[in-house]
Amino acid sequence: MSEVKKKNEIQNVEKKVEEGVVEVGKKFKEALSNVARHLPKANLSRSPKKDSFTIEVDLPGVKKEDINVSIEGDYLIVTAERKMKEEVKKEDYYLMESAFGKYTRTFYLPEDIDRDSIDAKYEDGRLIITFEKVASKKRRDIAVK
Structure with a gap:
């Protein structure tokens, strides 16, 4: 060659x-x-106090009982499952549409977050998780004497 x-x-x-x-x-x-x-959309915001935070996770079509929020080590884990089935029965046709899906979002929690302060509520297709800094890490004003 x-x-x-x-x-x-x-x-x-x-x-x-x-x-x-x-x-x-x-x-x-x-x-x-x-x-x-x-993946569900999520927003993280800090309150005007700067010592508390909010995570909002969009979970349209998910029932409250199909949502789980847990802490594993330094991570906040949100899992949810959507089970939607729409059925239409008419004399001349039958239609069934379904949407199933499992979601998981994981958020890192810094060590200065108070794990006991974490609270979650679900309203109008949105999961709202709030949490605060550990008391010893919060900002405080010291009076001058």
């Missing part, structure tokens, strides 16, 4: 490997985008 032929063959193999890497990258990006689309 001539040197030119070997070089062309090597270049073809390199090109195919590169194309494969690019294709895998596209598939991976597409998969991550699909996963992110199905």
Whole structure:
């Protein structure tokens, strides 16, 4: 085999490997985008007092009894399951649409957060979780004597 032929063959193999890497990258990006689309949206805000925080998680179509909030180590974990089934029976047709899905969101809790102060309530498709800093870490004013 001539040197030119070997070089062309090597270049073809390199090109195919590169194309494969690019294709895998596209598939991976597409998969991550699909996963992110199905995660519930969440907002973190700090109260004007600056010692308490709120996380709001959008969970439309989820029933209160299908939501679980737990603490594992330094993480606050929200899991929820949506079980929706819509059924229409008419004389000339039958329609059934359903949407099922399990969601999990995990939030890191810094060490200065009081785990006992965490509270969660669910209203109008939104889970509202509130928590505060540990008392010893809260801001306080000291009177000058």
